[in-house]
Amino acid sequence: MSWEPVLDVVGSVLILLGAALALTAAIGLVRLPDVLNRMHAASKPQTLGFLLLCVGLSLILRDGAASALLALACGLQLVTAPVATQMMGRAAYRTGQFRRDLLVEDAGRDRDDETR
Template structure:
């Protein structure tokens, strides 16, 4: 029974990994490709690790797969975040596909909403461009 469950997890993990590879090739800009490279690829890799540990049933192999899974969980989000910051700061994305989620209005001292001055720069972006 463990072999069947392990094989199913390996197939599902391979499907997610294939989906990530197709997404990297087919999506239009760096931010979308980055999402495809991180989310399904990480899930696919974790499913592959669990499936392999169920099929192999070896303590040392399972320990090595657990280490690889932990490293994947730590490094993938950090690398994705750094790529997103670099792409955003260098404006290497299609602006027509991005919804700017920064707050365009501020709440002033009275509690009223006031629009931002279009010439006012975001301090994070201003620092990055200098």
């Protein structure tokens, strides 16, 4: 029995799951009410969806150079997405571009008052 059809099926399923998570992230960006909620949709499902897409593509291609490039892209995504999301959330909080009525606890209030 050859492993190639199995790897193709697993890769296709991972690509479909990654695309579904990316679609969920896009819908969340449109439907969520404020920046602090949207930043979760912009980072968490989008990052996992991208990782699943890369792994699925790597399984289908089965090429060392392509897999290395996809691994580099995954690493950069894992490093840059959380930092960018943190900066967006902090900028939105500091400029007051969020809905205070949606906050359960305002943990940043005391910390930002100390830095000013």
